[in-house]
Amino acid sequence: MTMSTDTGALSAEEARRLLAAVAQGRDRAAFATLFGFYAPRLKAFMMRSGMAASTAEDIAQETMLLVWKKASYFDPARAGVSTWIFTIGRNVRIDRLRRESRPAAVASAFDPSDEPESPVSGEAAVMAAEREERVRSAVALLSPEQADILRLSFFADKPQSEIASQLRIPLGTVKSRVRLALSRLRQILDDLK
Structure with a gap:
């Protein structure tokens, strides 16, 4: 080599x-x-x-x-x-x-949602319960049509097109009822403060 x-x-x-x-x-x-x-x-x-x-x-x-x-x-x-x-x-x-x-x-x-949630303090639980009661009282003051649409939209988490099909009303009516219901709900909750 x-x-x-x-x-x-x-x-x-x-x-x-x-x-x-x-x-x-x-x-x-x-x-x-x-x-x-x-x-x-x-x-x-x-x-x-x-x-x-x-x-x-x-x-x-x-x-x-x-x-x-x-x-x-x-x-x-x-x-x-x-x-x-x-x-x-x-x-x-x-x-x-x-x-x-x-x-x-x-x-x-690492996903922060993997961490266990910290226990809710007594004060936070009481405040959440009071807030829920205020919202329930305010929803009860809405018209039945507006209250039904809010329950379906926010609590049942249904899309507005599905609500329109279920209630057999036009989609535009669902949208306007949601908008009016939220506006009325804000007004009621402001008055309840």
Whole structure:
């Protein structure tokens, strides 16, 4: 096996031979040459993509460790050595970003409705009961048509088109009765204060 005397350059053919030596015989000298050539380039590539120097160096080292372990998987018919090594580096970087962002993803997936509701204080329960009684009294003062439409719309949660079908009245009549009923209800509740 021939090694490049110029450490700044490594031909595609030399890189293939070195990687084959690593794959077939676990040649440490061949790996050291590959490491010396590709690790600084991987680090620079990662730093250009916005990574801190220490993180970029970690990714370069992890990538070269995978090159050592997976050298036998390299297929020169599918890609060049540089492309193969930089693809491994890219995948290592993506995996690292996923691992680092997972706690944030878990936190963003947290739904506040998952928390149990705090117990209602006695004062809040009394105030809610008083409010409900005021609304019931005010609804009782509405005309039967308006009271029925409010019950169907707000308490039965039915859409206005369904109310119109059920009561066999035009949709416009339902809408105007709801509007008039709410207006009258506001007036009654203001008077009950």
